[in-house]
Amino acid sequence: MTPPERHLFLIGFRGCGKSTVARLLAERTGVRAIDTDRRIVENAGMSIREIFERQGESSFRDLETAAIAELTDELPAIVALGGGAILREENREMLRRLGIVVRLVASPETLAERIARDAASTSDRPPLTSLPPVEEVRRLVAEREPLYRESADVTIDAEAGTPERIVATILAEPLVRRLFGHRP
């Protein structure tokens, strides 16, 4: 595969599989994977939950915007973004400019179930509302839907199937094939 000149961004709500899919896509394409949440945590020396608790959500969002801006100098990569990365117009504009955006979609019930199963990451992630978990997912997915939709160049059903299957579906998308230098 020809190394692309733009990033491939993965967006979607928590639990949709962005990090796993990014890792597998990197293995399949030879393009490195970057996880913006992981970078923010490494740079800050604390978990996202601690950043929210000590500095507030807007500080975290500033770090997230800075992490996306840094990607300008790191083309090409497969980038797993945090679930709220599409909230700021500034971020959405950078995604449009720097690459193609693949959105992974699953139902709120499936997302909530996966989040509940991922106990380690749950302890490192802040609650985003005071609602019970499934309600929180339902509410935020509904609120963010227009922004996810506006941002996505390609939307992939990640409700069922193995991560390998989802990766194969992404790589078969014409826009993604073109990114890696294949004729559509």
Ligand code: S3P
């Ligand atoms: C957030 C999602 C998290 C992380 C932060 C905020 C959100 O990323 O960036 O806790 O607002 O949806 P993941 O989607 O990787 O869990």
